[in-house]
Amino acid sequence: MAAKQLHVGARRPRDSRSPRAPRALPVILVQMPWGALERPALGISLLAAELRRRGIDCEVRYLNMHFADRIGGDRYQQIAHELPHVAFAGDWLFTAALYGSDPRRDALYLDEVLRGQWQLQRSAIDRIVGVRETIEPFLAEVLTGLSWPENGLVGFTSTFEQNIASLALARRLKRRHPDLAIAFGGANWEAVMGRELHRAFPFVDYVCSGEADLTLPALVEAHALPLQSRQRQLQRTPGLVFRVNGATADTGPATPIEDLDALPVPVFDDYFNARDASTAARQVPATLLFEGSRGCWWGAKSHCTFCGLNGHSMGYRSKSPARLLGEITSQIRRWPCPTLEAVDNILDMRYFDSVLPGLEQLDLPGPIFFEVKANLKRHHVASLARARILRIQPGIESLSDHVLQLMRKGTTALRNVQLLKWCREYGISVDWNLLYAFPGETDADYEQIVTLLPKVRHLQMPGSCGPIRLDRFSPYFEHPETFGLEHVRPMPVYRFLYPIEGLRLHDVAYYFECSYARGREPSPAARNAVAVAEALRRESDSGTAGSLQAIPRRDGGLSLADTRRGARVAALRLSRYERLIVERIDEVSSPAQVVEYLQAANPGATFDEADVRAFLDELVGYEMAATDGLHYVGLALMPGALRPTLETFSRRRQGSSSRVGRTIPIAVRAVFEDTAHA
Ligand code: B12
């Protein structure tokens, strides 16, 4: 198949292809409902690029768009995105097409899951159920209306709610074209899940588990070989599930790609062509995806206890800055999109001095999204903004130190607050959720959050609040006993999706439920924190939260102007020395560090730590700083004029001065400019 290739210094991954291998059969990679309309399917776009550069005929089919056109874009989006993901309504809709109709089972699902668990109204349920009647005509249309090779390979990508629709089409394809090989890959088929699903669905010939950049090409090439040598070749390919004498066999985990520069640039032609032809897809703006890295450098050191993000490949690998920049540049020029999103779990810190300045030069029209680690410095945040990375997901998750420790997040409540503050200053939107129900949490943890939240009401509030979900591959799932979790079992909804005799549901599920051992139960006080967070979010959405701003004065001092609802004073007037203190606690600092800063800024002078601490406590009293008892962070937003100095400071910490001179007392009494608000 003719494919315009973009090679940005890409090298071919090591491959085991025999020079005598016969010409591989054509490949079709499929994106089924409920895959997103607004972005290309990155995994199969990457695999298609690799197959094409090996000379293999490969097409990516966006059958999700065919379906969306049938049921209407709005309804598609509602089921794909607006319903709670773990209700699996999208998957359930296709169950009759996969297993045959079962009114009793359906009635139970609607009653137990949609009505009972998720409290959906009758009208909402009716709208969902109404989609059922479009499914058989859709499957018939794509089965007979599109051309499928008699032999060759059709590969389904499956993440989120794509399993049942994909299996329903795969079954029909196999029946109609018995020589066509059916393969599956994607998050829903990794590791034991792929093996068990393969066992349960005999029409699935192959599964690629995990990263398939090497596995799929090897499989496609092996599939063209005569049966005997094919089996030998398959057995030599890591990451594969296939059949030997009718029984499921596997070759263990895939080999993660070490050199990401060796990957091709994903091909998005098929996505944009399909989008042009789809009314439903054109209704939503397209997002361009790019991949800078795989795995997680933090998780490789300290795996966050609830995180199942990386399956079996946590080891961190990233593209070289030159390669990544080249890829982004060529892709965005070719496919101008209003937003650009990195799929990385965590930003590579070396990109701050390489990729980010490059993005700044590109002067992209729309915002970029990246996941980052929360303990960034001010100058990092400034670089993000300059590079137009205006939406980040920093994994804040909580504002309690103890809860953050329980989840091994490697950050603190004050650092999280500091990041929220800087992001507000630089106009960066922060995606964060307040998570609770961690084993070992205490009531005091949520009391801390309830105390802190109103003080940071002028910063971004959590987008949502919810209990943690027990995900496959997470430490909670892998070692529940270590954390005091018991009776780990698949979420009950799975039995409606896989009503198959003898199926090990535990091996197919991605999400689980559990009980808590005595003494490890979730804290009921989390409810209060959620109520406070939600009320503050509503306040913030209505634009009435107010703000806390630092305003430099001509005399070298600083005023802190407080328009937050319930402010203790309207403004504080601070002296030059006090201003220096506020500047230092722009970043989380101990009183000793503040003293060091004051001394460095006033050579020859000395400052008393007790004075400084008293002043800081006073600021805390006015809710203009927050403390964990040992450290302090200022809550006021710094004006643009002060930011460059603070950025420089955050880049290179000032050394301490050991010179002793006259002692300057801190005038801890702040001058009120106004009386307290009502
Ligand atoms: C970026 C990302 C997102 C993005 C966009 C996702 C996208 N790419 O479209 C956003 C922010 C929107 C998102 C949202 C959510 N996400 Co998300 N996300 C990811 C993340 C971090 C990267 C996905 C990615 O693009 N990877 C890079 C590509 C190249 O890899 P890939 O798609 O896996 O493809 C490779 C292999 O899987 C395989 N492969 C893929 N398809 C096929 C097909 C065939 C035939 C073969 C042979 C091989 C094969 O080969 C590919 C190349 O090696 C993954 C975690 C991860 N590390 O993968 C989670 C992940 C996909 N997300 C997940 C979840 C649960 C969610 C949310 C529900 C939020 C949440 N965490 O609770 C929402 C739901 C969104 C929705 N319903 O639309 C889960 C999915 C679990 C599942 N069983 O489906 C994952 C695995 C993380 C996790 N464990 O929690 N997510």
Ligand code: SF4
């Ligand atoms: S939650 Fe984020 S930081 Fe933690 S291990 Fe997972 S990907 Fe890494």
